[in-house]
Amino acid sequence: MATSSKEVKECIESLRESLKSYGFEIYPFKVGWYNAVTSQAHHLSYPADTLAVVVLSTPSMFERAFLPFLKSQSCENVRDPVDQCVSHTVSSCVSQCFPNQSVDVSYDYEMLPSRRPKFLAQTAAHVSGAAYYYQMSDIHNPPWGDKKMFGVCIHHKLGGWFAIRALLVVKDVQVGAELQQKDPPDCVSAQEDRIELLEKFNFCWQDWTYRDIVPTEESYSPQQREYFFTPPAQRVALLRRWGFMTETDTEKQCSMNKQG
Template sequence: MAAVSQLEGQVRGFLSDFGFEVYPFKVAWYNAVLEPSFHLPYPEETLAFVVLSIPSMFEKAFKPFLSQQRLQRIRDPIDECISYYLTLLKENLPNKRLEIIYDYELQPNKKPKFLAQTAAHVAGAAYYYQRKDVKNDRWGAEKIFGVCIHPQYGGWFAIRAALIFPDVQVPFLQQRPPTDCVQAEERRIQLLESFTFHWQDWTYRDIVEVKERYSEEQKSYFATPPAERLRLLGLQGELRESSHY
């Protein structure tokens, strides 16, 4: 128990300095709520963490990363940034076998390697609101997407990765439910409709009172089409130069 608490402290202590939050979970909790095709292929008592980026990540991790990496070819700046810091974490835990699954990774059958919102929910990080959480379903055949809401940051965060420690078994780990911060039926309907039909206007993110939001610079970055983000950051010319090296 003490060794696991120490490991959790190391992971959280390292990543929190860069604007990340981590929450532990057992593989069993995740697999229990999903069909077998989405199961994580580890023993049920295996320790895992879900990694979230909070608003401060942009200033604490992303911008410093860009300033350090300017002469390298960056495929997707945010993805590369997350990979950079999680790889640093791995290097800081040389005696622990750590496997990292990123939110964008796919299985050979094109299904996600892990369902990020489900992981956040079972780890107690953020409540995953879905259609089934509304009693008076009025949408008929309409496709309604679920969304996680954080008790402090609302929708102003992102789920980035799962950290798996295959050699660490935690049969004693107690599950903590996520905070249900959108309890009223009409608010849940508002949230799901706002996320499904109007996600680009940011309003679903403020369904609860929040501690911190994305800065205007950060909002501008994420609102810009991916193909134009490098130009927004002033990196387009430098990346063309770097292709010669």
């Protein structure tokens, strides 16, 4: 369906507002920006000017979306409750805000039959300007020899206190010069700070200190920390203690294995 750029802009703004109320941020970009940096095997199969949007969860998602979701639904199947909440919230906001568009929605945890992730969340966050993706290739003379170090995205206001949850591709919308690529803020610019960041993310990610590499405006609440610090197998008991789950829910053996 032909859609004017004004209509597209309005759809994006309404999605931004509705997801913001649940503690999410969104950043639009063009598929071509993502495909320009990834290898062929990871390309998104859409024309270069196709509109895409990356969705991040901020610390308040836990209180604004997750706890209310737990109150309103019981854990339906073996999927992670945070993932269930994110897909429920994102898909309902997308269908409300893009009523006349076909939108392909992929989540960070979804894999292709080839076992590759459906989208590279960190690359999408970087090319959209949401959060800088610090990789080994950003370090001159990396001190780790042949060891592969995983890269990490840092948001200039949230540090590492966020997750990259979803990619939306608005299949039939092509965007032109009205959408310009902006670099994400480079908030870890010194080489020694980048080395410290990658070491924290790779060697002691469990202590979450990588998340505080820059001063932040918000971070996870004590309740959210307790949830994610609890080993996955014990989260059912924790939710029960908090009064969110009944014995019957517990018997369904929800598998909870994610961190935020």
